[in-house]
Amino acid sequence: MASRKISYREAVNEALAQEMERDSTVIIMGEDVAGGAGGQGEDDAWGGVLGVTKGLYGKFPGRVLDTPITESGYIGAAVGAATRGLRPVAELMFIDFAGVCLDQIMNQAAKFRYMFGGKAVTPVTIRAMYGAGLRAAAQHSQALYPLFTHIPGLKVVIPSSPYEVKGLLAQSIRDNDPVIFCEHKAMYDVIGEVPEESYAIPFGEANIVREGDNVTVVAIGRMVSMAEEAAKKLESSGISIEIIDPRTVSPLDLDAILESVENTGRLVVVDEASPRCNIATDISAQVVSEAFGDLKAPVKMVSPPHVPVPFAGSLEDLYIPSAQDIVNAVKTVTEWSK
Amino acid sequence: MTNDQIQRVTMPKWGLSMESGKVTEWLVSEGDELEKGQDVADIDTDKIAGTLESAWSGVVRALVVEAMVDVPVGGTIAVVAPADVPQEEIDAVVAAAKEQLASGAIEDESGPKVAEVHVDGRSISYAVLGDTESEATPVVFVHGYGGDKNSWLFVQEPISADRATYALDLPGHGASSKDVGDGSVATLASSLVGFVNELGLPRVHLVGHSVGGAVATVAAADPATLGKVASLTLISPAGYGPDINAGYIRGFAEAETRRELKPHLQQLFADQSLVNRQLIDDLLKYKRLDGVDAALALIVAALLDGERSAVNVTAEQASFGGKTVAVWGAEDKVVPASNAGSLEGKATVHIVDGAGHMAHAEKPQAVIAAIKEAIGAA
Numbered sequence: 001m002a003s004r005k006i007s008y009r010e011a012v013n014e015a016l017a018q019e020m021e022r023d024s025t026v027i028i029m030g031e032d033v034a035g036g037a038g039g040q041g042e043d044d045a046w047g048g049v050l051g052v053t054k055g056l057y058g059k060f061p062g063r064v065l066d067t068p069i070t071e072s073g074y075i076g077a078a079v080g081a082a083t084r085g086l087r088p089v090a091e092l093m094f095i096d097f098a099g100v101c102l103d104q105i106m107n108q109a110a111k112f113r114y115m116f117g118g119k120a121v122t123p124v125t126i127r128a129m130y131g132a133g134l135r136a137a138a139q140h141s142q143a144l145y146p147l148f149t150h151i152p153g154l155k156v157v158i159p160s161s162p163y164e165v166k167g168l169l170a171q172s173i174r175d176n177d178p179v180i181f182c183e184h185k186a187m188y189d190v191i192g193e194v195p196e197e198s199y200a201i202p203f204g205e206a207n208i209v210r211e212g213d214n215v216t217v218v219a220i221g222r223m224v225s226m227a228e229e230a231a232k233k234l235e236s237s238g239i240s241i242e243i244i245d246p247r248t249v250s251p252l253d254l255d256a257i258l259e260s261v262e263n264t265g266r267l268v269v270v271d272e273a274s275p276r277c278n279i280a281t282d283i284s285a286q287v288v289s290e291a292f293g294d295l296k297a298p299v300k301m302v303s304p305p306h307v308p309v310p311f312a313g314s315l316e317d318l319y320i321p322s323a324q325d326i327v328n329a330v331k332t333v334t335e336w337s338k
Numbered sequence: 339m340t341n342d343q344i345q346r347v348t349m350p351k352w353g354l355s356m357e358s359g360k361v362t363e364w365l366v367s368e369g370d371e372l373e374k375g376q377d378v379a380d381i382d383t384d385k386i387a388g389t390l391e392s393a394w395s396g397v398v399r400a401l402v403v404e405a406m407v408d409v410p411v412g413g414t415i416a417v418v419a420p421a422d423v424p425q426e427e428i429d430a431v432v433a434a435a436k437e438q439l440a441s442g443a444i445e446d447e448s449g450p451k452v453a454e455v456h457v458d459g460r461s462i463s464y465a466v467l468g469d470t471e472s473e474a475t476p477v478v479f480v481h482g483y484g485g486d487k488n489s490w491l492f493v494q495e496p497i498s499a500d501r502a503t504y505a506l507d508l509p510g511h512g513a514s515s516k517d518v519g520d521g522s523v524a525t526l527a528s529s530l531v532g533f534v535n536e537l538g539l540p541r542v543h544l545v546g547h548s549v550g551g552a553v554a555t556v557a558a559a560d561p562a563t564l565g566k567v568a569s570l571t572l573i574s575p576a577g578y579g580p581d582i583n584a585g586y587i588r589g590f591a592e593a594e595t596r597r598e599l600k601p602h603l604q605q606l607f608a609d610q611s612l613v614n615r616q617l618i619d620d621l622l623k624y625k626r627l628d629g630v631d632a633a634l635a636l637i638v639a640a641l642l643d644g645e646r647s648a649v650n651v652t653a654e655q656a657s658f659g660g661k662t663v664a665v666w667g668a669e670d671k672v673v674p675a676s677n678a679g680s681l682e683g684k685a686t687v688h689i690v691d692g693a694g695h696m697a698h699a700e701k702p703q704a705v706i707a708a709i710k711e712a713i714g715a716a
Contacts, residue, residue, distance in 0.1 A: 022628075167626060197513075199626040205595050211615050255597075 003195050009188040011162040012052050012127075015169035016089060018198040020060050023087060026173055027063045028053060029078050030091030030127075034066040049093060050129070050188055075101035075126065079109040079178070082124035087173055095128035095144045095182060109178040110153030121176040125169075131222060131272060132320050133186035138308035141316075143221075143273040148180040149250045149282070155179045155203060156250040160224035162192035164247060167201035174200060184222040204251035208260075212240035215330050216260040216267045219243060220279055223270040223302075229323035230330065239334055241268075249279050257283065258291050265296035266333040270326055275303035297336035300329040341427050345394045346435065347378060347416040349409045351449050352388060352491040358410045359383040361403060370398045372418055375703045379415070387614065388492065391703055397421045399428040402435050410444045450494065450505070452487075454513070457532035463487065463513035464506040464533070468498030475541045475568050477713065479505040480530060482548025482576075483637060484590050484621065486512030489547065492702035497709055506533055508553065510637060516629030521636025523549065523577065523649050527556035531563055543569045543713045547698060548673055549641065551575025552651045559654035569661040569712040572685070573705060574670050574695050576641070577651035579677030584645045586672050591634040596622065608669040608694040647673075652680055662686070663712040665705050667693030686711065 006014070020026045033048050034057040047054030057064040067074035071092060078090035092098065098105065105126065112120040132141040149156045155177055159165040165183070172179040209224060210231055219227040224245045231241050242260050246253055261267050267287055271280035280301040288299060302321045310316050349359050363380045366372060374395045381390050396418040403415045414435035417428055438444060450465035465487045468476075477497055481489040487505040494503050507514035508526050519525040530553055534542055544567055546554030551572040558567040576582065586605050593599035596618050603618065604610040624630060642648055655662060662685035666675040672695040678687045688708055693700040 163623075195623065195627065197516075198628045199623070200628075201626060202594060207619075208596070208615055 003193045005191050006162055006194050007188060008159075008162045008165055008183070008190045008192070009050065009052050011165040011192075011194050012169060012183065013054065013056070014194070015166045015173075015198075016053065016056060017059060019170055019173045020056070020063060022198065023173075025085060026087045026089065027065065027081070028056060028060075028089050028091070029065045029067055029074050031067060031069055031074075031093055033057075033091050034064045048091065050185065052183075052188070053091070071097050071101040072104065076104040076108070078124050078126070079104050079122060082109070082122045082178070083112060083120055087123045087125075089125045089127060089173060092126050092128035094140050095130040096139050096142050098128070098144060098147065105148070105154070105178070105180075106151050110151050113177065114153060122178050123173075123176045125172045125175075125179045125181055127169075127181045127183060129185040130182045131184040131186055132304075132309045132316055133222075135311070135313055135316065136185075137311040141309035143182075143271075145180065145182050145220075145249060146273050146278045146282075149279065150277075153178070154250060155248060156182070157203070157248050158182045158221040159247070160207075160209075160219075160221055160245045162190065162194045164201065164207070164245075166194050167199050168203075168247060170198060171200040171203060175203070182221065187222055190225075201247065203248045204253050205247065206253035206256035207245045207247055208256070209243040209245050210241070212242035212264070214239045214264055214266065215241045215333055216257065216264045217241045217243050217270060217326065217330065218257055218267070218283055219245060219270040219326075220249065221272065223272055223321060226321060226323045227270055227326055230326035233323060233327050234330060237331075239330060241330055252283070254283075254286055254290070257287060258294075261287055261291050262294045265294055267295070267299045268302060268326065268329045268333060269299065270302040270321055270329075272304065272321060275301065275306050278303060297333040300333050302326055302329050341419070341423055343396075343423055344399075344417060344419040344427065344431055345396065346414040346431070347390070347392065347418060349411050349413045349415055350381070350390055351411045351495065352381075352383060356383050356411055356449075358408050360408050361405045361415060362387070363405060364401055365389070366398045366401075366416075368398055368401055372396055372398050392418065393496070394418050399423070399425075400432045402432055403439070409439065410442070411449070412444045413439050452513075455533065455536045457529050457536055460509050460515035460517055460529065462506055462509070462515075462529060462533050462536075464504050465494070466502065466504050467494050468500075468502045470502040472501045474501035474715075475543055475713065476502040476504060476539055477543045477545055477709065478530075478534065478539075479503065480544065480546040480550035480554045481505070481508065481511065482546075482550045482574075483587065483641070484511070484624075484634070485547065485550070486624070488512075490698065493545075493698050493705050493709070496706050500715065504537065504539075506530070508550070510630065510633030512624070516627065516633045518633045518636050520640065521633065521638075522640040523552045523556055523651070526553045526637075527560065530554065530557040531560050534563060534566065539566070541566050541568050543567075543571070543709075545571040545573070545709055545712075546575060547573040548695065549576045549637070549649075552577030552649050555651040555654050555658065558658040558660065567658065567660060569663070569714075570655070570658065570685075571705075571709045571712040572662065572664040573697055573708075574666055574673045574675075575651075575664065576647060576673050577649040578655075578680045580646045581674050581676050582642070582647040583672045583674075584642050587638055587641060591631075591638050593625070599625075605671045606695045608667060608692055608700060612696075612700065655681075655684060661712055663708045664688070665690060665697050665708045667695060667697045667700065669693065670695045
């Protein structure tokens with residue numbers, strides 16, 4: 001396994017390239033994914049608003065399709081193509097745009113397997129950027145993955161590092177069900193060790209990012225790095241936290257979380273999505289329901305306030321859950337007494 | 339002016355990616371008499387926890403770093419010298435070491451270099467450590483089933499002190515091609531023979547662990563290496579008896595998740611706590627690579643005959659006829675030490691207490707001593 005360090009952005013690009021190399025039915029569709037601003041010609045074109053698909057248009061002629069600015073049209077086309085033997089990777093650019101193509105995802109792609117007696121497969125991957133932190137305001141900064149997690153028939157993937165990006169995207173493309181692949185837009189320049197060879201990380205298997213004995217901290221996507229920062233801050237107080245990255249929230253590896261809580265007796269869930277009906281509330285409810293007897297303290301959730309993501313930079317910074325917020329929550333559950 | 343009786347104990351480099359480590363607990367105190375091979379400190383890294391053993395005898399004159407402080411690889415952590423070396427000389431060495439740690443100016447050039455060669459249409463990745471210009475016969479390390487070139491992290495460095503050492507990834511493993519042909523020991527051995535020839539090594543000592551021990555034996559008997567293999571060091575080698583833990587061999591190949599893999603890995607060690615998160619993670623990362631499933635399935639099919647070993651290399655060992663030293667963990671639960679009887683009269687066999695199948699990880703000093711015995715080094 002030859003590893004080297006590449007960025008989260010490069011990991012997306014490499015997974016796409018390797019899967020297109022491996023399987024000629026894989027195609028890419030989306031707004032500006034082939035061209036876009038920033039380049040002189042087709043081959044050196046920018047490749048999407050944040051340069052993620054740069055270079056693929058030239059490498060795979062005819063398989064990287066720029067679409068009109070009509071999510072309802074091309075997401076529908078991708079879903080249809082998937083039912084007819086292609087493996088499209090459609091880029092929804094910002095996950096905030098899901099509203100205009102929700103029927104195609106929620107009521108078509110997610111349902112085909114079930115409406116046609118298991119005979120229809122819909123191997124479509126929808127990549128979308130989520131998350132706050134880039135001063136992109138309320139319409140381009142949401143973490144809407146709970147919306148998709150709510151819908152049976154969809155798989156929802158939230159990678160937390162370049163290694164996870166590459167292996168989970170490969171698995172998303174190879175999977176025969178519709179997958180919503182959520183990339184945090186503030187993480188594209190994060191660097192990490194990634195094998196050069198192609199590999200797939202199975203869905204529904206959480207990663208134990210760090211082992212610890214006092215508190216279980218489940219963190220989603222970008223929040224994993226916040227939890228790691230919190231773990232370092234907590235070392236000096238003698239509190240060791242176990243960090244669990246579910247990797248996929250649908251399916252969810254609840255067993256890994258329960259096993260950890262059985263050991264620690266305390267749970268903090270960190271989620272960047274709005275606090276009502278998010279992944280944190282879901283995991284907290286399931287753990288309380290399944291492992292009430294193991295808990296030594298109430299479960300704490302670390303999420304932003306229930307408001308649209310603010311545009312004012314100072315407010316946006318306060319909005320995003322921080323390492324200090326996690327430290328505070330961990331201390332609350334360790335110091336709790338009846 | 340430096341006194342060559344003063345020895346600096348430095349942060350070791352255990353594995354290619356290790357950049358720093360911390361002493362979790364000092365096992366000696368200032369003023370203690372230290373024997374060569376004695377445990378000095380427990381050291382923790384991102385990847386692995388291990389115990390550092392002393393390379394020298396002498397008195398622990400100074401502990402330079404506190405426990406739980408991150409120290410870059412190569413940084414001085416303690417000073418060992420005879421009792422009669424004046425304290426001011428020790429103080430000067432400690433002061434220089436602390437200054438170097440504070441400045442961050444530690445140049446780590448000690449780590450292995452990774453390269454690859456092409457053998458029979460496969461790329462073979464390897465880590466080279468030590469002086470490749472040295473006159474001394476080089477040592478080639480051959481890992482076992484599911485292992486890779488990083489398996490030798492506690493052993494390769496000390497052996498490389500006076501010679502070149504090469505640790506390769508067999509086909510189907512590590513960063514080498516995942517095509518294993520029929521997956522047989524003979525095919526893996528021909529890759530090893532090709533590797534030695536491709537590097538142009540006129541003479542080598544082979545060190546093999548588990549399946550790598552069988553592979554090294556077959557390679558040593560290959561006409562293409564006639565007169566090239568100077569010695570064999572075998573660590574819990576496969577192919578020397580019928581007893582093998584088929585459940586482990588199959589279980590490792592089939593496990594897909596942390597939960598499935600962990601109980602199998604615990605069978606590798608006498609001390610099960612050595613199976614940490616990072617070891618499981620690294621192996622899962624390897625097992626997820628495209629092509630590894632198919633490679634392991636072929637190797638398993640060639641290794642097993644029902645619940646017994648399908649491999650027998652005792653004839654090859656006899657035809658090799660050169661110096662052979664074997665090391666077996668007394669608590670080996672994968673290729674049990676009960677197989678060692680077949681080597682009686684043909685090899686020196688050391689049974690090591692407190693070690694399982696991974697003696698080179700659990701009791702590295704015993705393995706280092708066995709290799710030195712085989713290669714005739716002091």
